[in-house]
Amino acid sequence: MPHHTYNKKEILENITPIIENTAMRCGVIPIEIELSKEDARWFLRIFLYSYDHDISIDDCEKVSRGLDNLLDDLIPFKYYLEVSSPGIEKKLKSEKEYIIFKGKSITLKLKKPLFENEDKTFICKILDYNQNEGITIHRFFDKKDYTIKLDDIASANLYDDKIENNDK
Numbered sequence: 001m002p003h004h005t006y007n008k009k010e011i012l013e014n015i016t017p018i019i020e021n022t023a024m025r026c027g028v029i030p031i032e033i034e035l036s037k038e039d040a041r042w043f044l045r046i047f048l049y050s051y052d053h054d055i056s057i058d059d060c061e062k063v064s065r066g067l068d069n070l071l072d073d074l075i076p077f078k079y080y081l082e083v084s085s086p087g088i089e090k091k092l093k094s095e096k097e098y099i100i101f102k103g104k105s106i107t108l109k110l111k112k113p114l115f116e117n118e119d120k121t122f123i124c125k126i127l128d129y130n131q132n133e134g135i136t137i138h139r140f141f142d143k144k145d146y147t148i149k150l151d152d153i154a155s156a157n158l159y160d161d162k163i164e165n166n167d168k
Helices: 008-025 057-067 095-100 161-167
Strands: 029-038 041-049 079-084 105-110 121-130 134-139 144-148 153-158
Touching: 008 029, 008 041, 008 057, 029 095, 041 057, 057 079, 095 121
Parallel strands: 041 079
Antiparallel strands: 029 041, 105 121, 105 153, 121 134, 134 144
């Protein structure tokens, strides 16, 4: 069998608008589209989000069915489609996600602490996002707002508010 090299970036650029349109018709947003090869198999993973409801199996099936055959001409190899919700503690990977998850709590891990002798990791709420400034957050433990450049962030994960609310 001849060995092909595929331009993953090009394929993603071609399929993203179709996935976005299909998801929008189903009333959801694709926050992450990932094409990866694992053990000689290709996987196209689409993570869905909605502003007004938790993503259901029904949402995932609607998007899967909506995409049925639409992508086959654009993806030149056999692939497995997985459509799911991002999971409770999803890692934020793109600038778009800081906008989508505005108002949500996150666990933020910085490359170095904001102040000396402080923890690099803390829970905060995303207040705003600006391409030049970075993200503006409200830090719970000192009840102050800070703006942090994306370059200073080691990782950001959604924080499950449900855990916090049970403690009260």
